[in-house]
Amino acid sequence: MPPFPHHKIQASISVRQATARDAQELCNLINQAYGSTSSWANADHTPQSQRVNLHELNDLLLNTRKHLLVATITSCGGQEKMVGCIQLEYCKNCPGCRLPPQSIFLSLFATHPDHQGQGIGRLLFQRALDVAVEWWSDELEAAYLWVMDQRQAIMNWYMKLGFESTGAKCETEGKLYHVLRKSILAREVPV
Numbered sequence: 001m002p003p004f005p006h007h008k009i010q011a012s013i014s015v016r017q018a019t020a021r022d023a024q025e026l027c028n029l030i031n032q033a034y035g036s037t038s039s040w041a042n043a044d045h046t047p048q049s050q051r052v053n054l055h056e057l058n059d060l061l062l063n064t065r066k067h068l069l070v071a072t073i074t075s076c077g078g079q080e081k082m083v084g085c086i087q088l089e090y091c092k093n094c095p096g097c098r099l100p101p102q103s104i105f106l107s108l109f110a111t112h113p114d115h116q117g118q119g120i121g122r123l124l125f126q127r128a129l130d131v132a133v134e135w136w137s138d139e140l141e142a143a144y145l146w147v148m149d150q151r152q153a154i155m156n157w158y159m160k161l162g163f164e165s166t167g168a169k170c171e172t173e174g175k176l177y178h179v180l181r182k183s184i185l186a187r188e189v190p191v
């Protein structure tokens with residue numbers, strides 16, 4: 001009889017706020033996801049070789065206006081592995097901000113390439129909206145995100161999640177992005 005495998009097949013996924021100690025693992029995860037050539041979301045564009053560096057992530061994790069949620073899998077042996085993340089930032093008349101007040105901006109949305117297409121992205125998105133409503137519901141009106149021009153696969157998915165194009169475009173580091181908006185008045189939050 002072959003030996004019983006030690007690795008665990010089933011693991012549970014949870015979502016928590018990132019801390020400064022997560023910086024290196026987050027950096028690896030984000031760059032792997034954005035740089036993956038096997039990702040369904042990258043099928044129609046050239047993946048980014050480096051989306052973020054460790055210095056930027058350390059700064060981000062110290063920024064009290066920005067919050068990173070991370071999805072983790074804990075094996076039955078108790079070991080935690082980071083499998084996804086999403087950043088949310090509350091925009092409240094911040095100087096120089098290009099978004100309307102009472103909105104959140106979502107970015108650094110990533111699932112580890114080995115775990116894409118398993119529902120982790122949708123889970124993170126929903127959790128980000130839940131958290132935003134919990135923290136800022138009295139004032140919150142909409143969520144915004146940017147999608148790079150010609151990324152039709154991911155654009156289609158965001159439309160399924162309730163985003164609409166605002167028609168606005170912005171350019172950063174020589175790349176063109178479409179600005180998408182989703183109303184998140186408390187009563188409209190998905191269940």
Ligand SMILES: CC(C)(COP(=O)(O)OP(=O)(O)OC[C@H]1O[C@@H](n2cnc3c(N)ncnc32)[C@H](O)[C@@H]1OP(=O)(O)O)[C@@H](O)C(=O)NCCC(=O)NCCS
Pocket residue numbers: 033034039040041042108109110111112115116117118119120121122123146147148153154157160
């Ligand atoms: C975008 C991303 C975070 C989504 O995470 P994910 O864990 O793959 O998302 P999910 O598993 O929840 O699947 C998302 C949807 O894609 C669909 N999907 C899965 N495989 C697919 C494929 N091969 N082609 C098209 N759609 C596919 C799923 O059916 C699902 O749709 P549903 O929610 O209506 O069921 C992830 O793909 C990623 O990290 N991509 C690279 C980084 C990136 O592009 N970030 C966003 C920048 S705007």
